[in-house]
Amino acid sequence: xxxxxxxxxxxxxxxxxxxxxxxxxxxxxxxxxxxxxxxxxxxxxxxxxxxxxxxxxxxxxxxxxxxxxxxxxxxxxxxxxxxxxxxxxxxxxxxxxxxxxxxxxxxxxxxxxxxxxxxxxxxxxxxxxxxxxxxxxxxxxxxxxxxxxxxxxxxxxxxxxxxxxxxxxxxxxxxxxxxxxxxxxxxxxxxxxxxx
Amino acid sequence: xxxxxxxxxxxxxxxxxxxxxxxxxxxxxxxxxxxxxxxxxxxxxxxxxxxxxxxxxxxxxxxxxxxxxxxxxxxxxxxxxxxxxxxxxxxxxxxxxxxxxxxxxxxxxxxxxxxxxxxxxxxxxxxxxxxxxxxxxxxxxxxxxxxxxxxxxxxxxxxxxx
Numbered sequence: 001x002x003x004x005x006x007x008x009x010x011x012x013x014x015x016x017x018x019x020x021x022x023x024x025x026x027x028x029x030x031x032x033x034x035x036x037x038x039x040x041x042x043x044x045x046x047x048x049x050x051x052x053x054x055x056x057x058x059x060x061x062x063x064x065x066x067x068x069x070x071x072x073x074x075x076x077x078x079x080x081x082x083x084x085x086x087x088x089x090x091x092x093x094x095x096x097x098x099x100x101x102x103x104x105x106x107x108x109x110x111x112x113x114x115x116x117x118x119x120x121x122x123x124x125x126x127x128x129x130x131x132x133x134x135x136x137x138x139x140x141x142x143x144x145x146x147x148x149x150x151x152x153x154x155x156x157x158x159x160x161x162x163x164x165x166x167x168x169x170x171x172x173x174x175x176x177x178x179x180x181x182x183x184x185x186x187x188x189x190x191x192x193x194x195x196x
Numbered sequence: 197x198x199x200x201x202x203x204x205x206x207x208x209x210x211x212x213x214x215x216x217x218x219x220x221x222x223x224x225x226x227x228x229x230x231x232x233x234x235x236x237x238x239x240x241x242x243x244x245x246x247x248x249x250x251x252x253x254x255x256x257x258x259x260x261x262x263x264x265x266x267x268x269x270x271x272x273x274x275x276x277x278x279x280x281x282x283x284x285x286x287x288x289x290x291x292x293x294x295x296x297x298x299x300x301x302x303x304x305x306x307x308x309x310x311x312x313x314x315x316x317x318x319x320x321x322x323x324x325x326x327x328x329x330x331x332x333x334x335x336x337x338x339x340x341x342x343x344x345x346x347x348x349x350x351x352x353x354x355x356x357x358x
Contacts, residue, residue, distance in 0.1 A: 002199040003234050004344070007207045011344055012234055042246040045253065056256055059233070061248035065356040070344035072356060075233060075248060091259040095232025177357070185353045192345040194199060 001095040002191055004070075012073045013187050014095055018120050019102035020112035021053065021081030024141040024170040028102060029060045029076055031176045036062065054080040057092050064184060074184065081116065090123045098135035098187035100179055102170070103158055105140050105148040113158060132161060135186035139179045141168045200230065203334075206327045207237065210320060214239035217316040221309045223300035224283075228320065229254050231293055240299070254297045258287060277306065286310065288317045294324060 002013040017025040026046065033044040042061035048054060057077050064072040079089040093099075101120065103113045124131050140154050155165060164182045168175025202210075214226040218239045225240035227250065235251035258276070265273045276287040286298045286309045296317050298309050 001230070001232055001234070003202065003230070003236070004199060005202040005207060007202070007204040009344075014232060014234070042248050045249045047256075056260070057252075059249060059252040061246065067348065067352050067356070068344045068346075073248075075252065077233075077252070087263055088260075091256070091263070094259070095230065095234070181353075181357045184356065185350075188345060188348055188353060191199065192343075192348045 002097050002187075008071075009069055010071045010073060011067075011191075012075065013097040013191065014075045014077065015098045015100065015183055015187065016093055016096045017076065017078045017100045017102055018089070018093075018116065019081055019141075020104055020109060020116040021083070023081055023102045023104040023109070023113075023116075024168075025078040025081065025102045026054055026058050027170040028100070028139075028141075028168075028176050028179065029058050029078055031170060031173045032062065032076065032180060033060055035173065035177070040064075053082065054078055055085075056080065056088050067188075072188070074187075076180075083115070083119075086119065086123075089119070090126065093120075093123050093127065093129075096129070096134075097191070098137075098183045100137045100139055100183050101158075102139045102141050102168075103154065105142045105154065106145050107147045107149050110149060110154075110157060117158065117160070133190070135183060135190045136161070136163045137179055137183045137186065138163050138165045139168050139170075139175060140165060141170050141175075143167050143174070144169045144172075200234075201327075201331050201334075202236065203327065203330060206323055206330070209323050210237045211239060213316050213319050213323070217298070217312055221298065221300065221312045222304040223298050223309060225297075225299040226316075227251070227254070227297045227299070228290070229295045229297060231255055231258065231295060236294065250297075254285075254287065254295055258289070258295050275310070277310075284309075286313055288313045290317045291321045291324060294320070296320065 004011050019025050040063040044060045046058040047056040060076045062074045077092050079092045166175045166179045218226040227238040228236040229251040233252035233255040235247045262272050274289045278285040284300050288296045290296050
């Protein structure tokens with residue numbers, strides 16, 4: 001649920017990075033954190049297990065700039081990818097304005113991608129959020145790995161509604177900002193529609 | 197509705213309630229967060245405190261505690277208290293959408309914070325229901341006046357990423 005504060009001239013929206021465990025959701029956020037000036041972002045908060053896996057969520061507040069005098073601020077969240085953290089994922093989706101699905105390109109992770117997309121849809125259903133109208137971007141991450149499934153094949157498996165698809169190597173920053181831009185665009189356009 | 201508009205009048209009122217609460221309890225920070233993690237308003241010594249991160253952690257904490265409550269057969273735990281060596285955090289739910297968090301230290305007592313926070317939460321609940329009613333009423337007007345995205349163009353979005 002985006003928030004508009006006319007007094008403070010602020011618009012705040014919530015983006016969630018979703019996807020299977022170890023797929024690179026946190027890596028996306030870390031790259032954005034490292035490559036934006038401290039004045040345009042807050043702290044990257046991560047709630048990890050000892051093994052450096054996301055336990056609850058990561059969150060990164062980001063100031064994108066201004067539109068018509070309004071500061072546009074996004075809160076970027078990740079969910080824990082591991083299957084058994086389903087309840088946490090559901091909590092984090094509450095009030096979401098846009099979703100990036102970070103898919104792992106490795107062949108052995110295709111089942112995990114599909115399982116995670118199904119889990120996402122089920123969680124959205126439980127909140128009565130419509131997936132059909134939800135701003136949504138698919139990121140195909142880890143394109144550099146030797147077992148990466150060809151892009152066309154992945155698209156056939158994972159594209160659900162003609163969403164933008166971005167190829168990425170998040171650890172090197174490839175495609176990370178492009179993904180952010182795509183989702184920002186969709187979220188803002190969607191909010192524009194909502195206000196009408 | 198998928199967005200919340202904090203109209204100036206209600207926003208000021210919310211801030212006044214927070215400022216009064218902070219003063220009456222001699223606490224450090226009084227903060228309102230939406231349950232999905234958006235910080236709404238605050239009063240107090242916010243220097244060096246990242247309100248967005250604080251907001252999302254408070255909301256995460258509340259969400260986890262609510263999950264716990266349901267597992268234990270409770271509707272919710274409307275009051276939460278975290279005690280530290282120097283700082284303490286008192287959390288009260290405001291209706292079913294908002295959270296009031298008060299950060300305080302030795303300058304005050306839990307009893308006082310609890311009492312005043314409860315009263316403030318009742319007042320805030322009224323302001324938020326008014327805000328919601330107003331949003332429904334003024335939805336159309338928003339398109340004409342307060343909508344920063346009204347003339348949003350591809351160019352505006354491109355500019356954000358330059």
